[in-house]
Amino acid sequence: MKKSIVFVIPSLDAGGGEKSLVNLLNCIDFNQYEVDLILLNKKGIFLKSVPAEVNILELNEDYLIFTKNIKLAIVEFIKKGKLKLAFSRFMYALKLFSIQNSGIAEQRSWKYIVKSIKLPFAKYDAAVGFLEKSSIYFIIDCIEAKKKIGFIHNDYNKLNLDASIDEKYFRNLDVIATVSEECATVLKERFPDFLKKIKVIYNIVSEELIHKLALEKANINKSVPIILSIGRLHPQKGFDLAIDAALILKENNIHFQWLVIGEGEQRMELTKRIKEKGLEKNFILLGLKENPYPYLKAATVYVQPSKYEGKSIAIDEAKILNKPIIVTNFSTAKDQIQSNVNGIITEMKPDALAIAISNLLDDNNLQTSLAENLSKEKLGTEDEINKIYQLINE
Template sequence: MRKSVFVLGTGDCYELCQPLLERHYDILGLVDTRSERVGQWLGAYRIHSLQELLVRDFDYLLVVSMYEALLLPVLANAGLDISKVLTLDECPELFAELNRRVFSPELASKLDAAYASPLVQDKTRLLFAINSLAGGGAEKALINLLKNLDYSRYDVTLLLFIKRGLYLEQLPPQVHLISLFETWEEVIAGMLVCKFTAPDELHEFCVRSSFDIEIAYLEGWAAKILAGGQGRKLCWVHCDLQRNHWTGPCFAPAQREAAMFARFDHLIFVSEPARRGFIERFGEPETAISVIENFFEQDVIVEKACEPLEPFGRLTFVSVGRMVPVKGFDRLIDAHARLMAEGGDHLLVLVGEGKEREALMAQAQRLGVGDSVILSGFQSNPYRFIARADVFVSSSLSEGHPLVIGEALVLGVPVMATDCEGSRAILNEGAYGLLVENSVEGLMEGMRQMSNVEARNDYRNRSIRAQCALDKRENLGRIEALLQGQRALLASVAHGY
């Protein structure tokens, strides 16, 4: 007999799973914890509140979301009977069908063919994995590293969880590219299934050849896949997971993320704040660790900064990054609008793409600063924008090792940044740039201070002094030592870690 259910979740995961849900269950309606959605209809189903469910008869509440770890306590606090709440992996027939769709014979054949390239003698075989090549700092850092590898010594394969990203075209031609998912349907289904699948099973399906070293260059999906199987494994951690725990949705409630990290032979943190944040969340790791900062291609940055761009024409603050909440661009627009209302006269230029872009455009219009806020979208060459800024601004709530601040320092541009651990570290406790309170008020005060030409000249000189600290040779040498397994060499320059 078919069970009657409510479905908690009205986003992409529900949209993808709706046909499967309807095949296996009688859907009574949908549930959303956001009050503004209650009473609306999504297709044939009304959206209900949690309180409405307390007086309704049903067999189960199915949680169809990547965020059930956050939702389950909310359900318990609302007084729902938790024994009637099921996650996708607790729906065997439905999950099996979804699993077959993701780990299909077609994908298996595609991967077999992709991994079938002939072995290269006398080279160390490296498998890198990353979630995508979208326009973020970790992705840019990987491209920089791949461009600096010695391909006479290494045979390199890159596994992408999602074949997407603006850095795809910058991959060195020697890198053999393999990807798992590409279309919207593939990505959403892949994330749902991989979330509930153990690392060993993921590795067995996704990695169909042997490598001397497997390198997860980012926490999250890439790390979960490469944590499975045998062999020597390295994992890079690019953010402060205590303050920006974005990887939680990659794991089912019963899975322990810390146990996944413990399966790597070496964890590499891109900053001391990233290391500390990891320990705060997961405890001291039992595996070997190092702190190796991302490096900068200074010659390339300076060369690209010289490419033409029309002058902005007045005092200009520039910020570059993905348009996601952790970057704090909404606060930066607020600060800009308040200063303009006080009689300020400057431009705010935001370079980047992301899910918040439309909301940020609407915010600027609503606050009456649509003419003085320029959203330039993703730029393959952001350096020409940074170089022409009077001030570079980082408004992030949290950072691991912000590459873009380092790039601004390379170009000798005055830098101001909200005070978070990653930004504080790269700015040497404020010696290389202005650190401000991590708030709208702090951004306002920093922008006021940087509106003074003498202050800008001071911080321009500080930025120039920072450049000798950004030389890439030491960190490249440490990565080379890791790849060659030269623990003694690595330890001699690892500053105690």
């Protein structure tokens, strides 16, 4: 008899956690497992990459009303005589508005949105909250399952969350999964009561699929060196630092085009910064690309200017395509890059980043050495699915 699993994630917008989940779903043995997927918002660039065997569940009408514009939601609830839900929608909006830290706002507003979710869901052998905060809270509060697994995809210390809220939910998880050894170390320091629950499960990336998709054509001007970065337009990803580094490169008469694949809340701010520094022809925000791999294959160098990461899928993908890689020295960088062996780790400063890029662009021997070292590594992580199976079947 097949075992049943449900995965929960806010959406399938472009992001490392979202891509990791889609990769995982495409590795599952559907002869052995029945899989449901709950999206708190049914949207995202990765939606069409979900295997046909996965059943995407629709949430109930009250929840869909709750997620509408506050005025529309409250009016609809009042018309239906659901005054408690109207009040909860008001309090939800108030929390989001009054708490500046968006992560803590999500944590503290969960108790209001959960009132709109119809319970219970079908009972599962395993429920997996695939991102921190709401995904984990959902599987604890809304789902019956024999095994509950919650994923943390970042360095917990950098998330600036209210640990007391998470501690309450972590206590009800069977497994706290995270994506790198450094992330696991941080969790063990922050939540020493849960040492035995914390497991490392790497993001799943497929070498075969990436090489196949990279064969498609990308519209890129190859007359100058191409610097590529991939990530949400979010403060975490350090694109403000990257723009400042790009200005230094330009002022030093270095020819380049820096392309960024991704979308997010910082687009207007970053676009303004690019214009103010006169970098419109040098630093280009490409937006989302369903297939980023032809751009990655065409790049001269891949740069990850992040301020923090869990374990970056984009870095793993650049490694698979044997790209010379430069990363800033965020806390988990050494989990993926050994400096001057399979990439370069540099200080989290514009001038340091610019110097690292300039030196790498000028040194063909170093580019070749980094690429050759990467070509010798085993980089696909499809076997990580076996860790999921083991946790479910224990």
